[in-house]
Amino acid sequence: xxxxxxxxxxxxxxxxxxxxxxxxxxxxxxxxxxxxxxxxxxxxxxxxxxxxxxxxxxxxxxxxxxxxxxxxxxxxxxxxxxxxxxxxxxxxxxxxxxxxxxxxxxxxxxxxxxxxxxxxxxxxxxxxxxxxxxxxxxxxxxxxxxxxxxxxxxxxxxxxxxxxxxxxxxxxxxxxxxxxxxxxxxxxxxxxxxxxxxxxxxxxxxxxxxxxxxxxxxxxxxxxxxxxxxxxxxxxxxxxxxxxxxxxxxxxxxxxxxxxxxxxxxxxxxxxxxxxxxxxxxxxxxxxxxxxxxxxxxxxxxxxxxxxxxxxxxxxxxxxxxxxxxxxxxxxxxxxxxxxxxxxxxxxxxxxxxxxxxxxxxxxxxxxxxxxxxxxxxxxxxxxxxxxxxxxxxxxxxxxxxxxxxxxxxxxxxxxxxxxxxxxxxxxxxxxxxxxxxxxxxxxxxxxxxxxxxxxxxxxxxxxxxxxxxxxxxxxxxxxxxxxxxxxxxxxxxxxxxxxxxxxxxxxxxxxxxxxxxxxxxxx
Numbered sequence: 001x002x003x004x005x006x007x008x009x010x011x012x013x014x015x016x017x018x019x020x021x022x023x024x025x026x027x028x029x030x031x032x033x034x035x036x037x038x039x040x041x042x043x044x045x046x047x048x049x050x051x052x053x054x055x056x057x058x059x060x061x062x063x064x065x066x067x068x069x070x071x072x073x074x075x076x077x078x079x080x081x082x083x084x085x086x087x088x089x090x091x092x093x094x095x096x097x098x099x100x101x102x103x104x105x106x107x108x109x110x111x112x113x114x115x116x117x118x119x120x121x122x123x124x125x126x127x128x129x130x131x132x133x134x135x136x137x138x139x140x141x142x143x144x145x146x147x148x149x150x151x152x153x154x155x156x157x158x159x160x161x162x163x164x165x166x167x168x169x170x171x172x173x174x175x176x177x178x179x180x181x182x183x184x185x186x187x188x189x190x191x192x193x194x195x196x197x198x199x200x201x202x203x204x205x206x207x208x209x210x211x212x213x214x215x216x217x218x219x220x221x222x223x224x225x226x227x228x229x230x231x232x233x234x235x236x237x238x239x240x241x242x243x244x245x246x247x248x249x250x251x252x253x254x255x256x257x258x259x260x261x262x263x264x265x266x267x268x269x270x271x272x273x274x275x276x277x278x279x280x281x282x283x284x285x286x287x288x289x290x291x292x293x294x295x296x297x298x299x300x301x302x303x304x305x306x307x308x309x310x311x312x313x314x315x316x317x318x319x320x321x322x323x324x325x326x327x328x329x330x331x332x333x334x335x336x337x338x339x340x341x342x343x344x345x346x347x348x349x350x351x352x353x354x355x356x357x358x359x360x361x362x363x364x365x366x367x368x369x370x371x372x373x374x375x376x377x378x379x380x381x382x383x384x385x386x387x388x389x390x391x392x393x394x395x396x397x398x399x400x401x402x403x404x405x406x407x408x409x410x411x412x413x414x415x416x417x418x419x420x421x422x423x424x425x426x427x428x429x430x431x432x433x434x435x436x437x438x439x440x441x442x443x444x445x446x447x448x449x450x451x452x453x454x455x456x457x458x459x460x461x462x463x464x465x466x467x468x469x470x471x472x473x474x475x476x477x478x479x480x481x482x483x484x485x486x487x488x489x490x491x492x493x494x495x496x497x498x499x500x501x502x503x504x505x506x507x508x509x510x511x512x513x514x515x516x517x518x519x520x521x522x523x524x
Contacts (some may be wrong), residue, residue, distance in 0.1 A: 001153055002040045005031055005194070008099055009046045009066035011092040013427040015054065015435060020495045021047035021065055022207050025267055026141075027086050027115065028190030032066050033122045033142035035191055037149040044075050044195030050500045051199055060094055060424055061187070069099040074108050080110050082152060084137075084145070085107045087126075088116040091427035092404055093418045097130040104132035111158075113148065115141045117235045121403025123165035124172040125418055136165040138174075139235055140181055140221070181236050184428050185247045186219055190252075201259060203498060204483055207321045208297030209358065209491050211263035212483035215255045219243050219281070223269045227326070228336045231362070231403035232269060240270060242277055245284050252290060258465040262483070264294035272300075275309045282316035295320035297360075303345035310348070314355035319486070321352050322360045328381025329374035332367060337408075342381065346388065357488045361385045366398035366407060366442045366450045368415070375445070375453065381459055391472075393461040395454045399429045400441055410441060428463040430474050462489065 005027050012019035016503055024045050034041040047066035051202040055064045076083070083103060087096050104112060115137035119126045123136045126328045135158070137144045144205050151158045159166065163178025181187060199205075201213040220242040223232045233240075255261045285292075294317060302323045305313070313321070314520055326338050333340065352359050365375050378395075380496070400416060402408045410416045428437040434455075439446040476490050485491040497503045 001082075001149070002077050002080045003034055003082045003084065003149065004041060004042045004044065004076055005034070005084040006044045006047060006072060006076075006103075007086050007195070008092075009055075009064035009442050010070065011057075011062055011064055011089075011095050011427070013430065013433050014061055014063045015093075016427070016430060016433050017065075017492065019065075019430060019498070020492070021200075021205060023197055023216050024046070024204070025084065025190065025218075026088070027084070028192055029187065030084060030115075030141050030145050031171040031191035031194050033146050034149055036188055037146060037153070039149060041191070041194055042077055042080070044096070045195045048196060050200045051203055051205065055094060058291075060420075061094060062424065064095070064428060065146065069102055073103060074101070075249040076103070076107060078107075080107060080190055081114060082111045082148070083107065085112065086116050087114050087118045090118045090423055090425075092123075093118055093126070093423045093429075097126075100130050101132045104494045106417070111135070111152075111275075113145075113470065114472030115144075118402060121164075121237050121401070121407075122418070127167050127172065129453045131167075132520055134166065138163050138165055139178060139237070143181060144178055166356055173269075180222070180239055180241070180242055182239075183242050184241050189251055192259075197259060198323050201261065204494065206485070206491050207264075207265050207267065208322075208360075209267070209485040209487055210295075210483075211293035211319065211485075212520050213261045214260065214265050214295075215259065215261040216267050217248075217251065217255075217264050218267055218458065219248055220268045220270060220273075222467050224273070225270075225280045225339060226337050226405075228369070228405035229326075229398065229401065231401045234403040236269075240273065242274065245277070245281050247276070249288055249290070252292070253288070256290070256292070256484070258457055259347055262292060262439055264292050266294065266296050266504060267507050268296075272306055275304065275306070278309050280314050285316045291317060293317050293319045294388065297322055303340055305348050305351070307351045310351045310357070314357055318357055320358045320360070322362060325365075325381065325385075326362065326364050327370075327374070328363065328378040328514055329370070330386075332370055332374045332378070336367060337367055342346075347382070349363045349385065349388055349390060358391045359389070360392040361390050361486050362394060362396060364396045364398050365453060366440060366445065368398070368410060368441050368443055370398075370442060371444055379453065379457060386461050387468075389469070391465065392489065393457070393465075395487075396458040397437055397450055397454060398425055403425075415441060475524070481515075483507055 007024040010021045049067050055068050060232050092427055113132055113135045120137045120138050127133055147161045148158050151473045160175055162176040164175045166173050204210050204212050206214045222236040222240040224238050224240045325331050363378050381392050400410050425438040436449050436451040440450055477491040481487045
């Protein structure tokens with residue numbers, strides 16, 4: 001039996017900057033689970049097969065990065081019995097459902113199973129919107145896929161496999177809910193043999209700032225908090241599980257030996273909640289003489305870190321840390337159920353900056369209930385972070401993600417209509433979009449006003465940062481010619497230049513030869 005797992009092209013709004021491909025981390029975990037069933041598993045990563053290819057999708061006002069669906073179809077083995085497709089992001093749904101229909105037309109006998117945050121949040125809508133789908137795997141997929149394959153090998157009905165949604169006689173059905181994977185150390189490591197990681201490593205592709213060959217890795221799953229704008233509760237639940245340090249260290253050692261990695265990027269939502277675990281992990285890195293640079297680019301609860309914990313992180317070579325303040329308004333924080341204390345976060349941020357860690361703070365504006373006064377408090381908080389020495393202080397525009405409490409509120413009040421226009425509009429709210437978004441969900445401010453605040457904040461954050469710390473200017477220029485980057489801005493500039501033949505063939509060799517001789521052997 002052959003199973004083929006597919007990650008389609010990276011989709012962004014036309015004209016966007018900074019929305020780069022990243023390794024298919026989730027599907028690599030599913031591949032590891034499938035391998036344990038002793039079957040033939042094949043993978044198609046449309047993004048990794050051509051990192052620099054861009055194709056237009058004018059009918060959606062979107063663009064794709066990677067190989068297109070016609071090329072993907074040619075790569076699917078005709079003997080494939082089950083096809084798995086990842087659907088993580090809602091703004092990609094219109095494109096992906098069209099791809100699924102084409103795959104079904106070409107492989108009508110194959111069972112198509114899709115998974116990811118988007119379809120977990122809207123299973124019935126997705127099944128009815130794309131009848132080519134046979135099943136949706138809800139939430140964590142490793143155990144569900146293992147059982148699907150086991151029953152398929154025995155030619156048994158898979159309708160009763162826990163954790164599935166499907167249509168039967170046009171009626172929406174859900175099997176028994178799948179229990180969370182409690183012992184995440186028992187999950188097989190990601191299988192990078194069918195989704196080659198080398199294109200990403202060789203090109204220094206990075207979710208956040210990177211240090212060359214950056215490997216994605218996971219230390220925990222779940223988040224115990226209940227933010228109203230986050231879809232985590234549906235995907236992973238509110239129970240938080242963390243790995244044993246020995247297992248994590250063994251995985252890191254394997255990647256160092258197998259892939260010659262130089263950095264780690266943790267994709268966890270809440271990797272730093274337990275300070276004792278953080279201290280033990282940092283100690284284990286030192287004891288095992290692991291001197292990789294690593295980053296925590298999500299930072300849901302980074303404010304939990306005190307000076308002692310941050311000193312441990314810095315000593316263990318943590319280079320980049322994100323704090324998710326979300327708002328500078330106590331009232332807004334209360335409404336979105338973000339249980340943080342801003343003074344405590346500011347204290348932690350100052351500690352991190354003083355320890356030489358590159359810090360990013362994330363803030364969101366445009367929540368449905370947010371008044372101008374509350375928004376101005378967020379702008380003020382942003383300025384405070386800049387003056388503290390924070391490297392990057394982006395303002396995100398609120399996006400109504402399916403599966404969130406605020407999405408349900410807007411849907412109930414008919415502020416959202418589930419159609420293609422809604423899904424495509426989410427792409428225009430991305431931080432990579434430098435033109436006004438198509439929509440605002442705020443009751444008091446329109447899309448142009450919110451866009452104005454976003455752009456002013458973007459310009460101000462980098463301008464002030466470079467003015468008060470001019471050494472960052474030279475560091476940023478240098479980063480364009482070597483393997484390392486210290487901020488998202490530097491990494492995205494490197495990503496843009498990576499696609500320029502003129503830069504790579506003429507400018508880069510000249511600069512390396514004459515100015516950075518020690519860095520000639522380093523790859524961008």
